[in-house]
Amino acid sequence: MIPGKQSSMSEFLLLGLRIPPGQQGLFFALFLGMYLTTVLGNLLIILLIRLDSHLHTPMYFFLSHLAFSDISLSSVTVPKMLMNMHTQQQSIPYVGCISQLYFSTVFGCLDNFLLAVMAYDRYVAICHPLHYTTIVKEELCVLLVAGSWILSCGNALLHTILLVQLSFCANNVITHFFCELTVLLKLSCSDISLNELVLFAEGGVFSVLPLAIILGSYIRIGTIILKAPSTKRLLKAFSTCGSHLLVLSLYYGTLVGVYLLSSSWDSKDIIASVMYTVVTPMLNPFIYSLRNRDIKQALECLSTGLKS
Numbered sequence: 277m278i279p280g281k282q283s284s285m286s287e288f289l290l291l292g293l294r295i296p297p298g299q300q301g302l303f304f305a306l307f308l309g310m311y312l313t314t315v316l317g318n319l320l321i322i323l324l325i326r327l328d329s330h331l332h333t334p335m336y337f338f339l340s341h342l343a344f345s346d347i348s349l350s351s352v353t354v355p356k357m358l359m360n361m362h363t364q365q366q367s368i369p370y371v372g373c374i375s376q377l378y379f380s381t382v383f384g385c386l387d388n389f390l391l392a393v394m395a396y397d398r399y400v401a402i403c404h405p406l407h408y409t410t411i412v413k414e415e416l417c418v419l420l421v422a423g424s425w426i427l428s429c430g431n432a433l434l435h436t437i438l439l440v441q442l443s444f445c446a447n448n449v450i451t452h453f454f455c456e457l458t459v460l461l462k463l464s465c466s467d468i469s470l471n472e473l474v475l476f477a478e479g480g481v482f483s484v485l486p487l488a489i490i491l492g493s494y495i496r497i498g499t500i501i502l503k504a505p506s507t508k509r510l511l512k513a514f515s516t517c518g519s520h521l522l523v524l525s526l527y528y529g530t531l532v533g534v535y536l537l538s539s540s541w542d543s544k545d546i547i548a549s550v551m552y553t554v555v556t557p558m559l560n561p562f563i564y565s566l567r568n569r570d571i572k573q574a575l576e577c578l579s580t581g582l583k584s
Contacts, residue, residue, distance in 0.1 A: 286369065288449070288450050289368075289450065290367075290450050290453060291450065291453075292360055293357070293453055310354075311354045311355070311554070314346065314558040317561030318346050318557065318561050322343050322344060325339065325574075327574070327578065328573075338390060338393055338394045338420075342387065345386045346556075347557070349383035349384060349552075352376055353453065354553065356368065356454065373450075377435075377455045377460065380553075381432035381436070382432040385427070385432065385482055386424055386428040387552075388486040389423075390424055393421070395490040395520065396489060398494075398497065398517045398520055399496055399497055400412055403500050438471050443465045444465060445463065447463055448463065454549070456545070456549065490524060523556075523560055527556050
């Protein structure tokens with residue numbers, strides 16, 4: 277790449293993960309196994325929800341969209357990382373990088389909104405059980421999911437449009453395993469003050485709003501339970517919210533752990549990205565299947581049907 281400012285680059289170089297040369301094969305096999313587990317596990321969740329009429333409820337409707345979002349988020353980033361590991365070719369075309377940025381932002385944002393929607397669903401189920409079916413109607417479910425998609429796509433589109441207006445310099449090395457917005461902004465030669473303002477304002481809202489809904493929902497649930505505590509109510513609440521709470525703990529807990537509790541680690545952004553693009557999507561199907569009686573029964577029915 278010739279030094280000097282240019283409006284766009286033909287390609288970027290993805291440095292990827294810091295893996296010793298002798299361990300490339302081991303990590304390739306590890307991430308390939310994790311990716312295949314993510315895709316197959318989440319596809320199984322979607323299939324079970326689709327085929328079993330007992331799972332045609334709001335909670336599983338939201339879960340099916342979360343499973344699709346998890347597959348998509350991993351598929352946007354992991355295959356390219358695996359290809360770079362296998363071929364030792366680190367380049368990614370400019371158009372491919374921008375596309376990867378857009379879709380990773382869409383599905384990362386969508387995950388946040390769907391987790392918030394599922395928290396609201398659990399709040400209504402526990403705090404207003406008698407009115408659950410009248411509040412969480414099919415129309416509301418479709419509206420909440422559609423709204424999550426629209427907001428996520430709009431957010432990603434805005435950041436992508438602002439990014440493609442920028443010029444890039446000779447430095448085309450991305451110190452990440454996929455095209456991440458903040459890393460790309462650092463490579464630009466242009467004034468990025470508008471991008472940073474939008475990232476701070478809109479990004480703050482799109483991160484804080486889902487988290488506020490989640491916290492508000494579970495604070496309200498906890499308040500209702502503590503007003504008249506009993507073992508039966510606690511067990512019912514845990515059976516209703518247990519899987520969702522585990523997913524939330526995994527999703528937000530690892531981010532908090534990486535950024536706040538590991539000050540000695542380098543490449544915190546890369547570690548956090550591996551957690552929410554690889555590890556969490558892989559574990560979600562296990563959490564919802566192992567801790568969920570309905571999913572277990574649907575899986576048993578599917579197994580019985582296949583055997584017969």
